[in-house]
Amino acid sequence: MTAKPLSGKELAVAIRADVSARAARLAEAGFPPRLTVVTATEDESSAWYVSSIAKAAAKAGITCDVLDLGPDAGADNIRHTLRELSADPAVHGIIMQTPLPDGVRLDDVAEAIGIEKDVDGANPASLGRLAVGHPSFAPATAEAVIELLDHHAVPLSGSHTAVVGRSAVVGKPLAHLLLNRDATVTVCHSRTRDLPAITERADILVAAVGRAGLITPVHIGKDAVVIDVGTNATDDGLVGDVAPEATEVASALTPVPGGVGPVTTALLLRHTVQAAEQQCT
Ligand SMILES: NC(=O)C1=CN([C@@H]2O[C@H](COP(=O)(O)OP(=O)(O)OC[C@H]3O[C@@H](n4cnc5c(N)ncnc54)[C@H](OP(=O)(O)O)[C@@H]3O)[C@@H](O)[C@H]2O)C=CC1
Numbered sequence: 001m002t003a004k005p006l007s008g009k010e011l012a013v014a015i016r017a018d019v020s021a022r023a024a025r026l027a028e029a030g031f032p033p034r035l036t037v038v039t040a041t042e043d044e045s046s047a048w049y050v051s052s053i054a055k056a057a058a059k060a061g062i063t064c065d066v067l068d069l070g071p072d073a074g075a076d077n078i079r080h081t082l083r084e085l086s087a088d089p090a091v092h093g094i095i096m097q098t099p100l101p102d103g104v105r106l107d108d109v110a111e112a113i114g115i116e117k118d119v120d121g122a123n124p125a126s127l128g129r130l131a132v133g134h135p136s137f138a139p140a141t142a143e144a145v146i147e148l149l150d151h152h153a154v155p156l157s158g159s160h161t162a163v164v165g166r167s168a169v170v171g172k173p174l175a176h177l178l179l180n181r182d183a184t185v186t187v188c189h190s191r192t193r194d195l196p197a198i199t200e201r202a203d204i205l206v207a208a209v210g211r212a213g214l215i216t217p218v219h220i221g222k223d224a225v226v227i228d229v230g231t232n233a234t235d236d237g238l239v240g241d242v243a244p245e246a247t248e249v250a251s252a253l254t255p256v257p258g259g260v261g262p263v264t265t266a267l268l269l270r271h272t273v274q275a276a277e278q279q280c281t
C-alpha cells in the first residue's frame with residue numbers, strides 16, 4: 001500500500017480564484033491591495049518563497065514590494081522599517097521573512113508590525129489572540145496545514161496529532177490551531193527524547209523541522225496521515241522532512257513540492273485582501 005497523496009494544488013487554485021475576485025473589487029473601489037515582503041537573509045528557501053509570493057501576487061492583482069534589508073541588518077533597522085510600513089496607509093499587509101540575521105528574534109522585531117497588517121501572524125500579540133481563539137491572522141503555513149487537512153476531510157476533533165517543530169512561524173501557532181479544533185496535540189522539538197516513540201502513536205504527524213529525511217517509517221504509526229511542511233533545497237531540487245520510503249507506511253502524505261507550499265502562498269494572499277478589506281471598507 002502506498003500513501004494517498006494529499007495534494008495542495010487544487011486547494012491553492014480555489015483560494016487564489018477567490019483572492020483575485022476580492023482584489024479586483026478592492027481595486028475598482030480605489031483601494032488596490034498591497035503586500036510588502038521584508039527580508040534580511042540569504043537563505044535559499046526564503047528567497048524562493050519571496051519570488052513565488054511576488055509572482056502569485058501579480059497574477060492575483062495584488063501589488064507586492066520586496067524590501068531586502070540584507071543579511072547583516074540589525075534589529076533596530078528592521079523594527080524601524082516595519083514601523084514605517086505599518087504607518088503607511090497604502091500598505092495593507094506586511095510579512096517579515098525568516099530566517100533573520102543571527103541574534104535577531106522574530107518576536108522581538110515583529111512587535112513593530114501593526115496587528116491589522118500582520119498577515120503572517122508574526123506579532124506576538126497575533127499569536128496570543130490565536131491561542132485564546134480571538135480573531136487574528138495565523139501564520140500562512142500553520143493555517144495551510146489545517147486547510148489541507150480539512151480539504152482532504154481528515155478528522156481533527158479527538159485526533160492525536162504530533163507536531164515536530166515548535167517555531168513561531170509553524171509549530172507553535174499550528175499547535176494552537178489544532179487545539180482550537182479539539183485535537184490532542186504533542187509538540188516535539190530538538191530536545192524531545194525518543195521521538196519515534198511519540199510520533200508513531202499519532203493519528204496525524206506534522207513535520208516542520210527543515211531536515212531532509214528526518215521522518216522515516218519508524219516515526220509513523222500504522223495508517224497515520226503525514227503532513228510534510230519541510231522545504232529543503234538539495235541537488236535534486238526541493239525535498240521535505242519526510243523520507244520517501246515513508247509512503248509505504250503512512251495512509252496519506254502531502255507531497256513536496258505540491259503540498260503545503262502552494263497553499264501557504266495562496267493563504268498569505270488571502271490574508272492580504274482580507275486586511276485591505278478591513279482597512280479600506
Ligand atoms: N512549505 C511551507 O509553506 C513552509 C515551509 N517551511 C519549512 O519548514 C521547515 C521548518 O521551518 P521553521 O519552523 O521556520 O524552522 P525553524 O528552524 O525555525 O524550526 C525548526 C524546529 O525543528 C526543531 N528540530 C530541529 N531538529 C530536530 C530534531 N532532530 N527532532 C525534532 N525537532 C527538531 C527545532 O527544535 P528547537 O526549537 O529545539 O530548536 C525547531 O523547533 C523548514 O524546512 C522551512 O523551510 C517553513 C515555513 C513555510
Ligand SMILES: Nc1nc(=O)c2c([nH]1)NC[C@@H]1CN(c3ccc(C(=O)N[C@@H](CCC(=O)O)C(=O)O)cc3)C=[N+]21
Pocket residue numbers: 045046048049052095096097098099120122139140141169231238256257258259260261262264265
Ligand atoms: N515569515 C515567514 N513565513 C513563511 O511562511 C516562510 C518564511 N518566513 N520563510 C521561508 C519559509 C519557506 N516557505 C515556503 C513557502 C512556500 C513554498 C512553496 O510554495 N513551495 C513549492 C515549491 C515549488 C518548487 O520549488 O518547485 C511547493 O512546495 O510546491 C516553499 C517555502 C515559507 N516560509
